[in-house]
Amino acid sequence: MTWHNVMKSSKLKPGKKKMKSVKGKMVMVGRQGTTLFATEALCRHMRWPLAWGAKVEDDCVRCPLHQTTYNLDDGSVVEWSPFPLFPPYGKLVGAMSKKKDLKIYEVRDHEGMIQVNF
Numbered sequence: 001m002t003w004h005n006v007m008k009s010s011k012l013k014p015g016k017k018k019m020k021s022v023k024g025k026m027v028m029v030g031r032q033g034t035t036l037f038a039t040e041a042l043c044r045h046m047r048w049p050l051a052w053g054a055k056v057e058d059d060c061v062r063c064p065l066h067q068t069t070y071n072l073d074d075g076s077v078v079e080w081s082p083f084p085l086f087p088p089y090g091k092l093v094g095a096m097s098k099k100k101d102l103k104i105y106e107v108r109d110h111e112g113m114i115q116v117n118f
């Protein structure tokens with residue numbers, strides 16, 4: 001496991017999320033209040049980029065597409081594809097696909113850089 005630079009810490013404001021490529025992996029980093037979090041970038045349901053519109057509250061991240069919700073502590077699925085928003089077959093795909101947890105990365109603010117560990 002190695003720490004990798006993601007971006008300048010000053011570029012990530014509270015309440016914001018960014019998707020970045022780090023050593024060939026797509027990673028989402030976010031700041032909620034003073035707390036940083038880092039996850040894999042794409043929803044495990046139908047690969048929507050979570051940095052584009054996901055809501056973060058109650059230590060969970062919720063995908064905007066079909067509302068799949070993951071716990072930010074361990075990535076476990078809280079709710080799997082409850083809403084058929086877009087595309088409309090999303091709920092069907094959710095029902096047919098296996099629930100998959102979101103990968104969570106260790107994250108830190110080190111000398112002005114946000115870093116993830118993998």
Ligand code: FES
Pocket residue numbers: 043044045046047048063064065066067068081090
């Ligand atoms: S793509 Fe995220 S819930 Fe469907």
